[in-house]
Amino acid sequence: MVDEQVVVNEDTATIGKAPTAAKRPRRQMEITLFDRWCKGCGLCSTFCPTRAIEADEEGRPKAIHPELCTGCQWCVIHCPDLAISVRQLNSRESDE
Numbered sequence: 001m002v003d004e005q006v007v008v009n010e011d012t013a014t015i016g017k018a019p020t021a022a023k024r025p026r027r028q029m030e031i032t033l034f035d036r037w038c039k040g041c042g043l044c045s046t047f048c049p050t051r052a053i054e055a056d057e058e059g060r061p062k063a064i065h066p067e068l069c070t071g072c073q074w075c076v077i078h079c080p081d082l083a084i085s086v087r088q089l090n091s092r093e094s095d096e
């Protein structure tokens with residue numbers, strides 16, 4: 001069994017200025033960190049553009065602000081140990 005953190009963003013995430021509140025995309029993101037695979041290199045917490053992931057006092061990544069995750073996949077693409085999964089749980093209003 002792999003130890004993992006699963007954190008779900010249940011808030012609204014936006015990039016830049018949304019045209020109107022009614023059209024604002026809503027994304028519910030799920031961030032999963034597989035602690036057993038993570039070697040604590042710090043790439044994800046250092047380069048996450050929204051600070052959704054930050055390092056704890058031991059330098060281990062924690063998804064402490066999942067509501068800020070935009071689903072950009074930077075952390076997933078660059079993690080050398082394939083220790084992160086980020087997926088969108090719902091559809092955006094603009095996709096409906």
Ligand code: SF4
Nearest residue numbers: 038039041042044079
């Ligand atoms: S990039 Fe991957 S290996 Fe490095 S700290 Fe983040 S989860 Fe761990």
Ligand code: SF4
Nearest residue numbers: 048069070072073075
């Ligand atoms: S998908 Fe992007 S915004 Fe979300 S945690 Fe990863 S790097 Fe940060």
